[in-house]
Amino acid sequence: MSKQQEKTRLVQAVHSAVNHYDKSKRKTVSQACEDLGLARSNYNRWRYSVQKNLSETGAAIVPPPKSRAPKKNGKALPADVRQRIWDMAQSGLYANPSQIGKALREEGASVSDNTVRNNLERAGLYGYRTVIGSDGKPTKKKVLLL
Template identity: 80%
Template structure:
Protein backbone atom coordinates (compact mmCIF):
# COMPACT_ATOMS: atom_id res chain seq x y z
CA UNK A 1 0.00 0.00 0.00
CA UNK A 2 1.54 3.23 -1.08
CA UNK A 3 -0.77 5.84 0.46
CA UNK A 4 -0.88 6.92 4.08
CA UNK A 5 -3.86 5.46 5.88
CA UNK A 6 -5.73 7.05 8.74
CA UNK A 7 -5.90 5.25 12.06
CA UNK A 8 -9.56 4.35 11.38
CA UNK A 9 -8.63 2.69 8.08
CA UNK A 10 -5.82 0.78 9.76
CA UNK A 11 -8.22 -0.39 12.48
CA UNK A 12 -10.73 -1.54 9.83
CA UNK A 13 -8.06 -3.55 8.00
CA UNK A 14 -6.87 -5.16 11.24
CA UNK A 15 -10.46 -6.06 12.11
CA UNK A 16 -11.02 -7.49 8.60
CA UNK A 17 -7.98 -9.75 8.94
CA UNK A 18 -9.02 -10.72 12.47
CA UNK A 19 -12.54 -11.64 11.39
CA UNK A 20 -11.22 -13.72 8.45
CA UNK A 21 -8.86 -15.60 10.76
CA UNK A 22 -11.53 -16.18 13.43
CA UNK A 23 -14.47 -16.90 11.13
CA UNK A 24 -17.33 -18.77 12.88
CA UNK A 25 -17.37 -21.38 10.10
CA UNK A 26 -14.18 -23.41 10.39
CA UNK A 27 -14.16 -24.26 6.69
CA UNK A 28 -14.00 -20.54 5.81
CA UNK A 29 -11.21 -19.63 8.23
CA UNK A 30 -7.95 -18.38 6.77
CA UNK A 31 -4.42 -18.12 8.02
CA UNK A 32 -3.16 -14.68 8.98
CA UNK A 33 -0.89 -14.64 5.94
CA UNK A 34 -3.78 -15.52 3.59
CA UNK A 35 -6.07 -12.91 5.15
CA UNK A 36 -3.36 -10.24 4.93
CA UNK A 37 -2.79 -11.08 1.27
CA UNK A 38 -6.54 -10.77 0.59
CA UNK A 39 -6.67 -7.22 1.98
CA UNK A 40 -3.31 -6.26 0.41
CA UNK A 41 -1.34 -5.93 3.62
CA UNK A 42 2.08 -7.24 4.59
CA UNK A 43 2.07 -9.58 7.57
CA UNK A 44 4.66 -7.46 9.43
CA UNK A 45 2.54 -4.34 8.89
CA UNK A 46 -0.53 -6.19 10.17
CA UNK A 47 1.34 -7.25 13.32
CA UNK A 48 2.52 -3.68 14.00
CA UNK A 49 -0.94 -2.22 13.41
CA UNK A 50 -2.61 -4.99 15.46
CA UNK A 51 -0.38 -4.19 18.43
CA UNK A 52 -1.19 -0.47 18.20
CA UNK A 53 -4.93 -1.22 17.93
CA UNK A 54 -4.84 -3.60 20.92
CA UNK A 55 -3.11 -0.95 23.02
CA UNK A 56 -5.98 1.44 22.33
CA UNK A 57 -9.07 -0.62 23.13
CA UNK A 58 -11.21 0.90 25.87
CA UNK A 59 -13.24 -0.90 28.57
CA UNK A 60 -16.21 -1.49 26.25
CA UNK A 61 -14.02 -3.24 23.66
CA UNK A 62 -14.19 -0.41 21.13
CA UNK A 63 -10.95 0.67 19.49
CA UNK A 64 -10.08 4.25 20.38
CA UNK A 65 -8.24 6.10 17.63
CA UNK A 66 -5.05 7.58 19.08
CA UNK A 67 -3.11 10.39 17.47
CA UNK A 68 -0.44 8.98 15.15
CA UNK A 69 2.96 8.47 16.74
CA UNK A 70 5.96 9.78 14.91
CA UNK A 71 8.66 7.21 14.33
CA UNK A 72 11.20 9.94 13.65
CA UNK A 73 13.89 10.56 16.24
CA UNK A 74 13.02 13.27 18.74
CA UNK A 75 16.36 14.98 18.24
CA UNK A 76 19.40 14.54 16.10
CA UNK A 77 21.60 11.78 17.49
CA UNK A 78 24.68 13.96 17.09
CA UNK A 79 23.32 16.91 19.03
CA UNK A 80 24.26 17.56 22.62
CA UNK A 81 22.09 19.37 25.15
CA UNK A 82 22.69 23.11 25.13
CA UNK A 83 23.89 23.12 28.74
CA UNK A 84 26.56 20.51 27.92
CA UNK A 85 27.72 22.52 24.90
CA UNK A 86 28.01 25.60 27.11
CA UNK A 87 29.90 23.56 29.70
CA UNK A 88 32.41 22.37 27.08
CA UNK A 89 32.95 25.94 25.87
CA UNK A 90 33.42 27.18 29.45
CA UNK A 91 35.95 24.43 30.17
CA UNK A 92 37.91 25.38 27.03
CA UNK A 93 37.94 29.07 27.99
CA UNK A 94 39.06 28.32 31.55
CA UNK A 95 42.65 27.61 30.50
CA UNK A 96 42.87 24.42 32.58
CA UNK A 97 42.75 22.09 29.58
CA UNK A 98 45.29 21.89 26.76
CA UNK A 99 43.26 19.84 24.27
CA UNK A 100 39.76 18.40 23.66
CA UNK A 101 40.75 14.94 24.92
CA UNK A 102 41.47 16.37 28.38
CA UNK A 103 38.03 18.01 28.42
CA UNK A 104 36.43 14.74 27.28
CA UNK A 105 38.28 12.81 29.98
CA UNK A 106 37.16 15.27 32.68
CA UNK A 107 33.54 15.01 31.54
CA UNK A 108 33.65 11.21 31.46
CA UNK A 109 35.03 11.19 35.02
CA UNK A 110 31.94 13.19 36.01
CA UNK A 111 29.71 10.56 34.38
CA UNK A 112 28.89 12.39 31.14
CA UNK A 113 29.11 10.08 28.13
CA UNK A 114 30.87 12.09 25.44
CA UNK A 115 33.67 11.26 23.01
CA UNK A 116 36.80 13.30 22.41
CA UNK A 117 35.78 13.79 18.77
CA UNK A 118 32.42 15.22 19.82
CA UNK A 119 34.16 17.65 22.16
CA UNK A 120 36.55 18.66 19.35
CA UNK A 121 33.66 19.15 16.88
CA UNK A 122 31.70 21.29 19.34
CA UNK A 123 34.78 23.42 20.07
CA UNK A 124 35.44 23.87 16.34
CA UNK A 125 31.83 24.90 15.68
CA UNK A 126 32.04 27.39 18.58
CA UNK A 127 35.30 28.81 17.16
CA UNK A 128 37.33 27.67 20.16
CA UNK A 129 39.52 25.09 18.44
CA UNK A 130 41.61 25.61 15.36
CA UNK A 131 45.01 26.31 13.87
CA UNK A 132 47.46 28.70 15.47
CA UNK A 133 50.95 29.43 14.24
CA UNK A 134 53.60 28.76 16.87
CA UNK A 135 57.36 28.98 16.68
CA UNK A 136 59.16 25.66 16.73
CA UNK A 137 62.39 24.94 18.62
CA UNK A 138 64.44 25.68 15.51
CA UNK A 139 62.68 29.04 15.03
CA UNK A 140 60.44 28.01 12.10
CA UNK A 141 56.70 28.72 12.24
CA UNK A 142 54.48 25.66 12.70
CA UNK A 143 50.70 25.51 12.25
CA UNK A 144 49.28 23.63 15.22
CA UNK A 145 45.72 22.81 16.27
CA UNK A 146 45.06 24.20 19.72
CA UNK A 147 42.26 25.45 21.92
CA UNK A 148 41.80 29.12 21.05
CA UNK A 149 41.23 31.38 24.01
Protein backbone atom coordinates in the same frame (compact mmCIF):
# COMPACT_ATOMS: atom_id res chain seq x y z
CA MET B 1 1.59 28.27 -9.50
CA SER B 2 2.72 26.47 -6.35
CA LYS B 3 1.89 22.86 -5.63
CA GLN B 4 -0.53 23.87 -2.88
CA GLN B 5 -2.38 26.24 -5.22
CA GLU B 6 -2.58 23.55 -7.90
CA LYS B 7 -3.95 21.01 -5.43
CA THR B 8 -6.51 23.53 -4.20
CA ARG B 9 -7.55 24.30 -7.78
CA LEU B 10 -8.07 20.59 -8.49
CA VAL B 11 -10.16 20.11 -5.33
CA GLN B 12 -12.31 23.10 -6.32
CA ALA B 13 -12.70 21.78 -9.89
CA VAL B 14 -13.93 18.39 -8.65
CA HIS B 15 -16.25 20.09 -6.18
CA SER B 16 -17.67 22.29 -8.96
CA ALA B 17 -18.24 19.30 -11.27
CA VAL B 18 -19.98 17.32 -8.52
CA ASN B 19 -22.18 20.23 -7.43
CA HIS B 20 -22.97 21.70 -10.86
CA TYR B 21 -26.05 23.95 -10.85
CA ASP B 22 -27.49 21.99 -13.81
CA LYS B 23 -28.40 18.53 -12.53
CA SER B 24 -27.97 16.97 -15.96
CA LYS B 25 -24.29 18.06 -16.04
CA ARG B 26 -23.41 16.85 -12.54
CA LYS B 27 -20.77 14.14 -12.24
CA THR B 28 -19.84 11.67 -9.58
CA VAL B 29 -16.65 12.31 -7.63
CA SER B 30 -14.99 9.37 -9.40
CA GLN B 31 -15.97 10.70 -12.86
CA ALA B 32 -14.76 14.23 -12.04
CA CYS B 33 -11.45 12.92 -10.69
CA GLU B 34 -10.98 10.73 -13.75
CA ASP B 35 -11.63 13.69 -16.08
CA LEU B 36 -8.95 15.70 -14.30
CA GLY B 37 -6.49 12.81 -14.13
CA LEU B 38 -6.59 12.83 -10.36
CA ALA B 39 -6.65 9.79 -8.09
CA ARG B 40 -9.73 9.72 -5.91
CA SER B 41 -7.61 8.98 -2.84
CA ASN B 42 -5.58 12.16 -3.46
CA TYR B 43 -8.77 14.17 -3.91
CA ASN B 44 -10.18 12.88 -0.63
CA ARG B 45 -6.95 13.59 1.23
CA TRP B 46 -6.62 17.09 -0.24
CA ARG B 47 -10.31 17.86 0.33
CA TYR B 48 -9.91 16.91 3.99
CA SER B 49 -6.83 19.18 4.23
CA VAL B 50 -8.73 22.08 2.65
CA GLN B 51 -11.67 21.64 5.03
CA LYS B 52 -9.39 21.37 8.06
CA ASN B 53 -7.33 24.40 7.01
CA LEU B 54 -10.52 26.37 6.29
CA SER B 55 -11.86 25.72 9.77
CA GLU B 56 -8.51 26.53 11.43
CA THR B 57 -7.27 29.53 9.44
CA GLY B 58 -10.15 30.56 7.19
CA ALA B 59 -8.05 29.96 4.06
CA ALA B 60 -9.32 27.40 1.55
CA ILE B 61 -5.95 26.02 0.47
CA VAL B 62 -4.15 22.72 0.80
CA PRO B 63 -1.39 23.38 3.35
CA PRO B 64 2.13 22.15 2.63
CA PRO B 65 2.77 18.64 3.94
CA LYS B 66 4.29 18.35 7.39
CA SER B 67 7.74 16.84 7.54
CA ARG B 68 8.00 13.32 8.87
CA ALA B 69 11.65 13.83 9.70
CA PRO B 70 12.61 13.73 13.35
CA LYS B 71 12.37 17.14 15.00
CA LYS B 72 15.58 16.66 16.96
CA ASN B 73 18.74 14.69 16.42
CA GLY B 74 18.66 11.91 18.99
CA LYS B 75 22.45 11.88 19.25
CA ALA B 76 22.78 15.63 19.79
CA LEU B 77 24.58 16.74 22.91
CA PRO B 78 22.41 18.27 25.60
CA ALA B 79 22.77 22.05 25.80
CA ASP B 80 24.18 21.91 29.35
CA VAL B 81 27.01 19.54 28.29
CA ARG B 82 27.79 21.71 25.26
CA GLN B 83 27.94 24.80 27.51
CA ARG B 84 30.18 22.93 29.97
CA ILE B 85 32.58 22.08 27.11
CA TRP B 86 32.79 25.75 26.11
CA ASP B 87 33.27 26.89 29.70
CA MET B 88 36.06 24.36 30.28
CA ALA B 89 37.82 25.41 27.05
CA GLN B 90 37.68 29.08 28.00
CA SER B 91 38.88 28.47 31.56
CA GLY B 92 42.48 27.97 30.40
CA LEU B 93 42.94 24.85 32.56
CA TYR B 94 42.90 22.42 29.64
CA ALA B 95 45.39 22.21 26.78
CA ASN B 96 43.36 20.11 24.31
CA PRO B 97 39.94 18.52 23.68
CA SER B 98 41.07 15.15 24.99
CA GLN B 99 41.76 16.62 28.44
CA ILE B 100 38.32 18.22 28.44
CA GLY B 101 36.73 14.91 27.34
CA LYS B 102 38.50 13.05 30.12
CA ALA B 103 37.35 15.59 32.73
CA LEU B 104 33.76 15.39 31.47
CA ARG B 105 33.77 11.59 31.60
CA GLU B 106 35.02 11.79 35.20
CA GLU B 107 32.03 14.06 35.92
CA GLY B 108 29.73 11.40 34.47
CA ALA B 109 29.00 12.84 31.00
CA SER B 110 29.15 10.34 28.14
CA VAL B 111 31.17 12.15 25.46
CA SER B 112 34.03 11.18 23.21
CA ASP B 113 37.10 13.27 22.52
CA ASN B 114 35.96 13.68 18.90
CA THR B 115 32.59 15.04 20.04
CA VAL B 116 34.37 17.58 22.26
CA ARG B 117 36.70 18.56 19.40
CA ASN B 118 33.83 18.92 16.90
CA ASN B 119 31.81 21.09 19.28
CA LEU B 120 34.81 23.31 20.01
CA GLU B 121 35.52 23.71 16.28
CA ARG B 122 31.88 24.64 15.61
CA ALA B 123 32.05 27.22 18.39
CA GLY B 124 35.31 28.64 17.01
CA LEU B 125 37.26 27.66 20.13
CA TYR B 126 39.58 25.12 18.49
CA GLY B 127 41.57 25.48 15.32
CA TYR B 128 44.89 26.21 13.69
CA ARG B 129 47.26 28.81 15.05
CA THR B 130 50.77 29.62 13.90
CA VAL B 131 53.28 28.91 16.67
CA ILE B 132 57.05 29.04 16.81
CA GLY B 133 58.50 25.53 16.95
CA SER B 134 61.53 24.42 18.93
CA ASP B 135 63.66 24.97 15.83
CA GLY B 136 62.56 28.63 15.69
CA LYS B 137 60.42 28.20 12.57
CA PRO B 138 56.70 29.06 12.49
CA THR B 139 54.38 26.06 12.12
CA LYS B 140 50.62 25.65 12.11
CA LYS B 141 49.30 23.73 15.08
CA LYS B 142 45.78 22.88 16.27
CA VAL B 143 45.20 24.49 19.65
CA LEU B 144 42.43 25.83 21.85
CA LEU B 145 41.75 29.39 20.70
CA LEU B 146 41.34 31.62 23.72
